Amino acid sequence: MTDTVIFQYDELFEALNGLLSEHFEQAEAKALATIFTEAEFDGLVTHGLKRFPRFMDEISRGWINPRSKARILSDADAWMVIDGQQAPGPLNAMFSVDHAINKAKHSGIALVGLKNTNHWLRPGYYAKLAARANCVLICWTNTIPNMLAHSQSPTIGKPTLGNNPIVIGIPNGDKPIIFDTAMSQFSYGKIQQYAEDNKPLPVAGGYSDDGNPTNNAAKIFEQLSASAIGWWKGSGLSIMLDLLAAVLTGGQSVEEVSRHEGEQNISQVFIAINIEHLWGDQYFSRIANLIFQLETDEIHWPGQSLNRTRAKNDIEGVTIPLHIWQAVLESTPNQKHH
Structure with a gap:
């Protein structure tokens, strides 16, 4: 053992x-x-x-500067652009989420763009922060090129797309509904876990040397050959999220990020929506009714298993x-x- x-x-x-x-x-x-x-x-x-x-x-390595601080570049009632200045990604993300929430409390909805940052660790955490403030949060990031476009050559080449994770969080009392996913069939953290355990992925999650779909986690992890969710649909979503991240922040695209060593100078977007501003006290009875509908139809909703795991681990x-x-x-x- x-x-x-x-x-x-x-x-x-x-x-x-x-x-x-x-x-x-x-x-x-x-x-x-x-x-x-x-x-x-x-x-x-x-x-x-x-x-x-x-x-x-x-x-x-100097890719993250622990002494650096995020800097606000432009500011308005419902939007803000921030230069992360390569400060730690999680701190930059929290700084951005806090501003998005505060602005949404006054404006109803707010968008914060963050450029020149790095890996934000676990993005579902920021959705939890927003949910505690009764705000929906939609946020995404671009990445280094780590996913093959669906239309690429059948023989494995250099990855050209990012798996550009996106998170959607919806307030639901102490059990927020949080969908946290990369545009690849599996996140690289999950692929690495399967590779270290010498196990295949449960379904094909990337491409082999000859360009055919494979569930060989070690091979996918080694050559960064992850496949997109929904094949061409995931490729398209990855491209759109990357374009939006670049234009809404004034920051770098996946291709531009690839010109640096490591995952530096990535771009992220945070959109907060104040549910109380829209619904007032009616929101919580409405979301409870919608959750009841899902449970009646025996539909597993995002975050359900996470809540059970957290309750167990807290004890x-x-x-x-x-x-x-x-x-x-x-x-x-x-x-x-x-």
């Missing part, structure tokens, strides 16, 4: 906060520790501690493979042990 370590929420948060405090100001360290801890307790392990060493490595804690926790400790200069 693989050696593991068990953390309760406060234990994991405090351990990560201690490690991050060596590199960030107090408030920023706490915010980042919260994002990593939330991902683990929500069961999104592909975007939790497994990404921590990579996050620290990108700081050491029992999370079990972290020891090698993952050791990798977290080894990625920081001052190691601390649980």
